[in-house]
Structures are given as C-alpha cells and as structure tokens.
Amino acid sequence: MQIVREIPELRERIKKARQSGLTVGAVPTMGALHEGHLSLLRQAREETGFVVMSLFVNPTQFNDPADFEKYPRDDERDTALAASESVDILFQPAPEAIYPKDFDTVVVVRSLSDRLEGASRPGHFTGVSTVVCKLLNLITPDRAYFGEKDWQQLQVIKRMVTDLNIDTQIVSMPTIREHDGMAMSSRNVRLTPEQRQASVVLSRALGYTQDIADTGVINAYELAAWLRQSIAVEKLANIDYAVVVDPETLQEIDTIENGAIAAVAVKFGDVRLIDNRLLRSPITPAAPR
C-alpha cells in the first residue's frame, strides 16, 4: 500500500493503474475505521482492480467545531487496517492541499441539503457534496463506495453525481451492526457504557416500526409516532428527529406504499447518533369482502 499525500502523485499513480487496464474503486473516509468501512473496502477490492481509500477529516462538513475537535482520530490503526484490506493507495492529504488559500467554490444539492441532518447541521451537506465532488474528480473512480448508515448523505451524493455528470457509479453497502443491533459509527467510542447500553433503543425502535408496518399500518405519520414513542421510553435518549419519509427525496409522505425510510437522530449526552431502516411495504390488506 502506498500512502500518498500530494495531489500530483495521486493523479500520476492512478493514471498508471488505468493505463495498465485496471478499474479504479474509491472509498472516501474520515478515518476512525470500523467494520462498516471495512465492508466498503472489501466490496471495492472485489469489484475493482485498484482501490484508493481517502482519509480526510473534512472540516467544512462539521457545523460544530467541538464535534470536529472531538472526532476520533487514529491514523496508525487506520493505516494498518487499510493495508490489511489490500488497499492500493491510502490518500491522506493535508487540509491545505484540499482547501488552498482563496478556495471559494461550493457544490450544493439544494432541496436535499436543508432537511433532517441538513436542518440540524447547517452547512453539513454542502461540506459533504463539495469534498466528495473534489475527491471524485481527484480519484476519477469507476465506482465509489458509501455506507447506508449515512442514508441522507448517500442520497445527496447520488443526486450530485447524476446532476453534475460525474462518471462514477455510486455503490452503497448496508449498515454494519454490533451484536445487539447498534449501528457501527466512529462516534460510538465517545459513549459512556451507560449511554452505549441505552443507544440500542435506536435499532430496536426501527425494528419495532417495521413490526407495526407488518401488521398493515401504512400511514407514515402514524408509523413515525410509534417510532418516536418507542425511542422516548429511553430516558437517556434526546430525540433530534425521528421520521418516516421518502427514501430518495427525504420529503414527507402520507403512506409507505411506494417505499419509505425511517430515519432517526438522537443525542445521548453530547454524542449525536443517527440510524435508519428502509421500511418494507406492508402486507397487502385482504380484499374487502
């Protein structure tokens, strides 16, 4: 594995890989790797000939400077994990290489960026779409891999790639979970043992909402109410949002018949966690007698 920090060297190495006939896979990360990231690396390794993992804690997507400061960093461990997954290039640029003096351009996916995560974290998705646009232009991958845990981010990136005609296929991979169902996240390490135990309420509430849907409930607001209620029983959980919305536009919907996603953001102390679950269409109601 080559560790590359400079853009010209990155371009040169990728050009050579392409010339030797390899397809290129990109796995953009902010480090603090967990099994979720590793599943992306493994999929990229399986599907492409040359895997580039970027490791860049992108300052512009943190609306809260304290969150940026506290974001877990462990370069040594991340480097070892990337190498053990047979990554070809670990691209780890300095902030000045990504945001030089006079940097002044943003990529904005308008309607998707303002709701849910975007409402709670102003500027977050503009930071995400801008840096991902840059990384895709730098790596020029045939395929780029993102986790479904950050569902809204995934929709923002797909929309941007389609809209700006970026010639990369976006591949999404399912959320990887702990044994108790808790979604893996780099931020989980910041939970106290008590908070960690409480946080299992998220995946349980999402599962419970599916159970309700399975009984034939298709009203999105009713399902969202069940979702909120089943999180609220946990005293340590401080709900930011808990909704049932359109899986692509994240807009409100009346029923889940044409597909829906249940998405939650909940704080445990000062650690904010998100999780989501695609809701299956409910059982077809029995035909009226």
Added chain:
Amino acid sequence: MQIVREIPELRERIKKARQSGLTVGAVPTMGALHEGHLSLLRQAREETGFVVMSLFVNPTQFNDPADFEKYPRDDERDTALAASESVDILFQPAPEAIYPKDFDTVVVVRSLSDRLEGASRPGHFTGVSTVVCKLLNLITPDRAYFGEKDWQQLQVIKRMVTDLNIDTQIVSMPTIREHDGMAMSSRNVRLTPEQRQASVVLSRALGYTQDIADTGVINAYELAAWLRQSIAVEKLANIDYAVVVDPETLQEIDTIENGAIAAVAVKFGDVRLIDNRLLRSPITPAAPR
C-alpha cells in the same frame, strides 16, 4: 463532423478518441458563432487531437427570460461554421438531457459570483459554473477554451476548475474585435445601426483609460472616473458599471500597480454589452530628485 445529441454517445465517442491516443479539446458555446468563437476552435484544433464544440443555450444563466428568448439562434449556420473549422464532435444536447426532472445541484463560486456581472444578473454565474462543470465532466477535455471578452466568467471558471480539482487546463483567448474596435458578441446583431455606431465608445473609452494610465496615473478610482466619463459622452450609452478592479478577484483596488482590469457593462436600448481591457502598469514615475 459528428453531431451528437445524447450523452451516452458523446461519452462513447470521446472514450474511443482517447483510446486511440488523442488529446481532447472542448469549446463550450451558446451558438450564434462569430470570429471570437472561431478563434477558440482554431486554437483547440491546433493544440488537441479531438475537438468537441458544445452548442447549448443554457437557460439557467439567463436571469432575464426575455434575454433568453431573444438570444440569437442559427443552428444551420453554426453547424456549417463548426464543420468548416474541422470540429470532430458538435455536441448539441436537448435541455432535458442537461437538466432532467429532479435536477437539483448548483456549483457556486461564492465571492466572484456576486459582483459586477453577478450583481447585475443575479444567478447568472451560478448558471455558468454549474453548466460548465457539467460540460467538463461530460467531455473530460485536456484543454477547454474560453474567450477573454467574458472576463469575469473566465475567472469564475478558472476558480471552479481549480477548487473542484477538475483535470482540465483552461485556455483563454483574446477578444476579437471589429475593424472599429467593437468587441465581437453574439448580441451585437440586435443593435440598430445607430446603436451599433454608438457602441464603439466602449472600446475607445477602454483605450483612452490605458492612455491616461500611460501618463503615470495609477489610482484605480481616478482611472475608473475617466472611463465612466468617456463613456458618458455617448448619449445612447446607459452605463451599468465601469470599473477598474483586480483582474482575478474582481475586487476593488487602490492602484493598478499590481495589475488591473478595466471592465464595462453598458446598455444601448435593451441590448446590454460588456467589454474589458487589461491595464498595463503605468510608466515608472521618475525617481524623486
């Protein structure tokens, strides 16, 4: 010359050209070709092996729908001119191919987009930077050619390409002028003979401003005052702006010692024209005795 309207065919043909070892040159246009465009096509033909000219009157960069409606169109003539300049592909997409339903992304070069042309035409540069980003991602040219007549547009595009790491070299070509000095523009055909005669005041005023600078005047505000004054003598000229600013940032400057551009936007009837001239640094003042 191939006329291509669909994106998949465009990508396929460019891919083949690249595979056969050709470099790719792009000349994005809105049609209504004049000698200015032809100079871009000739330069592209000289410097690259495969020349793609796009012809797309981009609706999103017209803040004024009437200007969009009245924008001159002559596909037959443009196609003949492109063919006579040995263009390889004329890419002429339908609006729906560029802006499909649910299109929702913008590329914004923030500080550059709000001043001068951006102040007079809200949203104009967002339309420009977004469509040029798309065209560069579609054509993936080694070099792309733009005229210096649209100076601020050129700076917006350069900034965007740098900031988003688009792997294309932006080449600019000097403004081509009529025999009387009038800058060629697709909008010139909309002038009455009387307005056309009056419009020569723009290039003359810019030349006069250089003459003043040559006498040793380096104060940007003083030079801008001369510029405005020498346009104002023409009764048919209705000044939108006439400024002397930094050539890259378009910000106000005190002196022209480190480079400056004189830029004007003037209406003749309902036709709005722009022109500009880089100001040479003045003669070094004689050392004090």
